[in-house]
Amino acid sequence: GQAMRLSVQVHPYAGNRRMLLSRDITAVEQAEAMRRDFVANVSHEIRTPLTVLAGFVETLQNLPLDAEERARYLALMAQQSHRMETLVNDLLTLSRLEGSAAPTLSQWTRVRALVAQCEDEGRGLSSRLAPSAGHRLSFSVEGDVEIAGVPTELQSAMSNLLSNAIRYTPGGGEVTVTWRALPDGRGEYAVRDSGPGIAAEHIPRLTERFYRVDRSRSRETGGTGLGLAIVKHIAQRHGAELRIESTLGTGSRFAIVFPVTRLRPARVAAGQVA
Ligand code: ADP
Numbered sequence: 001g002q003a004m005r006l007s008v009q010v011h012p013y014a015g016n017r018r019m020l021l022s023r024d025i026t027a028v029e030q031a032e033a034m035r036r037d038f039v040a041n042v043s044h045e046i047r048t049p050l051t052v053l054a055g056f057v058e059t060l061q062n063l064p065l066d067a068e069e070r071a072r073y074l075a076l077m078a079q080q081s082h083r084m085e086t087l088v089n090d091l092l093t094l095s096r097l098e099g100s101a102a103p104t105l106s107q108w109t110r111v112r113a114l115v116a117q118c119e120d121e122g123r124g125l126s127s128r129l130a131p132s133a134g135h136r137l138s139f140s141v142e143g144d145v146e147i148a149g150v151p152t153e154l155q156s157a158m159s160n161l162l163s164n165a166i167r168y169t170p171g172g173g174e175v176t177v178t179w180r181a182l183p184d185g186r187g188e189y190a191v192r193d194s195g196p197g198i199a200a201e202h203i204p205r206l207t208e209r210f211y212r213v214d215r216s217r218s219r220e221t222g223g224t225g226l227g228l229a230i231v232k233h234i235a236q237r238h239g240a241e242l243r244i245e246s247t248l249g250t251g252s253r254f255a256i257v258f259p260v261t262r263l264r265p266a267r268v269a270a271g272q273v274a
Pocket of ligand 1: 224228
């Protein structure tokens with residue numbers, strides 16, 4: 001704010017000056033309002049599990065419970081602690097991402113390895129969330145390449161989109177993960193699901209911190225509301241673009257499109273078939 005005001009004062013035209021000044025103040029006010037919203041959201045998100053935890057502690061202290069009941073309460077308490085831990089971890093991840101420079105071209109990770117890790121995690125998550133019906137999961141890599149960036153970040157962005165697809169798609173549904181080269185040489189990682197879909201008006205807001213279409217569904221499946229904000233940050237830092245398409249009642253498709261400059265052919269080890 002300070003620097004901008006100074007430059008405004010040396011502007012020779014009074015009419016423009018007022019315009020610039022008011023625009024400056026609006027931006028400052030908006031930033032301030034966003035910060036307040038964010039703090040209010042974080043406080044609320046932390047307070048909810050804390051209140052639940054405190055309630056359970058009180059119950060354990062005051063009620064004579066048998067071993068089975070105690071175990072049930074302790075399990076619920078562990079769940080709430082875990083939820084707070086996830087939230088704080090996501091917040092730390094976001095603030096680290098916001099404060100650091102774009103990764104250089106010094107570290108390369110194979111797409112096939114990233115997708116293989118997604119597959120492991122996805123199958124695990126699906127069998128936990130939909131133990132009987134499961135999901136019809138499929139994974140394919142067309143034209144394996146290497147991506148330049150931070151391996152843990154790339155993995156986390158890719159896994160996050162898959163975990164959302166599985167979490168929001170009821171058991172029995174279909175989730176398809178693909179990597180392919182686009183005609184212009186860019187590389188696209190995409191996750192398509194046959195879940196509930198998202199109404200058009202929500203789509204532009206999905207990457208806002210704590211924005212959720214259905215708060216209770218998100219909580220039920222362990223969501224913090226920060227996942228897509230993190231994915232978007234990671235994509236941006238890698239010069240990539242996050243694309244979201246969805247049709248209510250049909251399903252969604254989330255894709256990360258990587259620029260040619262961050263891709264190179266996968267090296268084939270001796271004796272290995274590409
Ligand atoms: P959350 O932790 O709530 O999943 P995200 O930032 O990952 O937070 O996603 C934001 C919101 O976008 C979710 O709460 C959900 O409403 C919606 N969403 C994300 N992925 C999907 C999907 N595959 N299908 C339907 N809705 C989704």
